[in-house]
Amino acid sequence: MRTMPVPDRRARILEAAERAFAESGFEGASLRQIVLAAGVNLATVYYYFGSKKGLMEAVLKRRFGPLRQEQLDRLRQSEQAARGRPLSVETILEAMLLPPLRLAVCASAQRQVVMRLIGRIATEPNRQTQQLLRGQHEEVRTAFQDALRRSLPKVPAADLRWRIEFVWGALAFVLCNRRRIEKEAADTRDPVDTDRVLSEMTVFFAAGLRAPTLTEGCR
Amino acid sequence: MRTMPVPDRRARILEAAERAFAESGFEGASLRQIVLAAGVNLATVYYYFGSKKGLMEAVLKRRFGPLRQEQLDRLRQSEQAARGRPLSVETILEAMLLPPLRLAVCASAQRQVVMRLIGRIATEPNRQTQQLLRGQHEEVRTAFQDALRRSLPKVPAADLRWRIEFVWGALAFVLCNRRRIEKEAADTRDPVDTDRVLSEMTVFFAAGLRAPTLTEGCR
DNA sequence: GTCTATAAGGAGATAGAC
DNA sequence: GTCTATCTCCTTATAGAC
Numbered sequence: 001m002r003t004m005p006v007p008d009r010r011a012r013i014l015e016a017a018e019r020a021f022a023e024s025g026f027e028g029a030s031l032r033q034i035v036l037a038a039g040v041n042l043a044t045v046y047y048y049f050g051s052k053k054g055l056m057e058a059v060l061k062r063r064f065g066p067l068r069q070e071q072l073d074r075l076r077q078s079e080q081a082a083r084g085r086p087l088s089v090e091t092i093l094e095a096m097l098l099p100p101l102r103l104a105v106c107a108s109a110q111r112q113v114v115m116r117l118i119g120r121i122a123t124e125p126n127r128q129t130q131q132l133l134r135g136q137h138e139e140v141r142t143a144f145q146d147a148l149r150r151s152l153p154k155v156p157a158a159d160l161r162w163r164i165e166f167v168w169g170a171l172a173f174v175l176c177n178r179r180r181i182e183k184e185a186a187d188t189r190d191p192v193d194t195d196r197v198l199s200e201m202t203v204f205f206a207a208g209l210r211a212p213t214l215t216e217g218c219r
Numbered sequence: 220m221r222t223m224p225v226p227d228r229r230a231r232i233l234e235a236a237e238r239a240f241a242e243s244g245f246e247g248a249s250l251r252q253i254v255l256a257a258g259v260n261l262a263t264v265y266y267y268f269g270s271k272k273g274l275m276e277a278v279l280k281r282r283f284g285p286l287r288q289e290q291l292d293r294l295r296q297s298e299q300a301a302r303g304r305p306l307s308v309e310t311i312l313e314a315m316l317l318p319p320l321r322l323a324v325c326a327s328a329q330r331q332v333v334m335r336l337i338g339r340i341a342t343e344p345n346r347q348t349q350q351l352l353r354g355q356h357e358e359v360r361t362a363f364q365d366a367l368r369r370s371l372p373k374v375p376a377a378d379l380r381w382r383i384e385f386v387w388g389a390l391a392f393v394l395c396n397r398r399r400i401e402k403e404a405a406d407t408r409d410p411v412d413t414d415r416v417l418s419e420m421t422v423f424f425a426a427g428l429r430a431p432t433l434t435e436g437c438r
Numbered sequence: 439g440t441c442t443a444t445a446a447g448g449a450g451a452t453a454g455a456c
Numbered sequence: 457g458t459c460t461a462t463c464t465c466c467t468t469a470t471a472g473a474c
Contacts, residue, residue: 009440027247030467041441043470048439052468158409162419165400169392170385173341181384190377199433200381207430208423228458249449260459262452267457271450 010048012038018059022117026056060133063103063117068140070099075143086151089206096144096167097201100175101194119176141168152209159213167205174201229267231257237278241336245275276351279340282333283352287359289318294362305370308425315363315386316420319394320413338395341387360387371428378432386424393420 016038020029031052035042049055074095078087100118121133145164152160174181174197182192235257239248250271254261268274293314297306322333340352364383371379393400393416401411 025244025246027244031469032467042468043441044439046469158404158407159419161403162416163423165393165396166389166420166423169389169396171388173388173391174384176341177384177388184380185377188377197381200378201385203430203433204382204385204427208427211422211426214418214422250451251449261450262459263457265451 009040009044013040013045014059014062017055018117021056021059022120025120064133064136067099068136071095071140072143075147087147089151089209090202092144092147092151093202093205097171097198100171101198119172156213163209228259228263232259232264232267233278233281236274237336238332240275240278241332241339244339279351283355286318287355290314290359291362294366306366308370308428309421311363311366311370312421312424316390316417319390320417334394334397338391341391375432382428
């Protein structure tokens with residue numbers, strides 16, 4: 001409070017915008033609603049970010065840069081530790097899934113917002129928003145696809161690409177619908193924490209990724 | 220042309236709206252853009268649908284009613300044919316997946332639009348749109364959950380619920396990103412047809428759904 | 439850097455003629 | 457049923473004072 005006499009308007013805008021975009025999407029959220037929540041003047045947005053699109057870009061960069069980096073770092077670290085041997089599917093999945101799932105840790109409302117934003121963008125078509133993220137996600141996608149290919153040499157490349165799509169899709173959906181899932185889980189006193197979700201996903205996806213293909217040898 | 224002298228404005232609006240909502244979301248699409256594409260007057264929308272929300276409801280009902288019905292019918296038919304025995308996981312998955320995937324058959328641009336709409340809505344949070352669909356989807360969700368529970372008695376109910384979320388999530392994502400996936404598949408001369416996708420998903424999900432749980436017997 | 443004031447236009451929705 | 461015309465509100469964005 002005293003050490004931070006400037007209320008850091010830029011950061012407050014970013015947080016409010018993140019929440020608004022996650023809840024209402026890019027078009028659905030309005031700058032007026034954002035600046036109201038952030039307690040700043042409308043013109044401040046334009047001073048710091050230039051435009052609504054610029055604000056969205058800043059929101060995404062702030063979150064997805066570190067997230068992507070953490071996924072890649074985990075993968076690289078596991079690969080170094082394995083010293084050339086292929087990683088287990090479970091290890092690769094953990095590197096993929098844990099960073100986004102940890103962001104969505106239960107109690108923190110702010111973090112849940114981020115995850116909804118991720119899930120939402122994953123299905124938002126044909127927008128400037130998409131291209132913005134696609135480039136970054138491409139690198140992650142490729143890295144994990146290569147790792148999985150080494151770990152699953154028997155799965156044809158074309159099938160593996162499909163399977164990886166299923167993993168990303170299920171992840172995006174879970175992140176996006178976390179609130180509903182938690183509510184439903186509460187009825188059955190079933191705890192929803194990061195480890196639990198990670199474990200569920202790892203078991204499920206590892207089995208799916210390893211499944212023998214119907215067409216094995218025929219293509 | 221002669222037999223249909225009335226240009227069926229209502230239907231034209233529905234089609235244009237479907238495309239617009241799929242591309243831009245509920246807030247992102249504007250009625251003016253829709254009536255322009257449909258070649259009708261703005262007021263026509265209000266005459267037939269009352270409001271933008273009413274139009275969205277009509278768009279969804281037209282598509283999701285039959286879709287949901289087909290999923291349930293297929294499940295029921297398989298259950299009758301099995302005469303009390305639990306169905307195979309593959310059979311259940313086919314009843315879940317084939318109706319939406321068939322709608323997305325390759326060449327038809329119109330049908331692809333529908334699928335993007337589905338995928339998009341699945342991740343659109345906290346909107347009137349959501350509630351509108353949730354009720355209908357709930358019935359389907361429950362039916363398939365019950366069927367899978369009978370077929371997979373060894374999988375704890377809580378784990379099974381998670382796994383079914385993954386299936387719906389991956390489905391929504393694939394529907395939504397079909398365009399991109401097809402483009403990428405084209406690079407590797409890998410055909411993308413309904414049967415292929417269905418087969419990929421069935422193999423992957425069946426293995427995931429059947430996977431032994433880490434916590435078996437511990438809960 | 440932060441503000442007020444306002445431009446410029448698009449949005450959903452409606453009234454009322456035909 | 458279909459149209460024109462318009463209302464009202466809210467949007468992004470900017471100009472310019474402080």
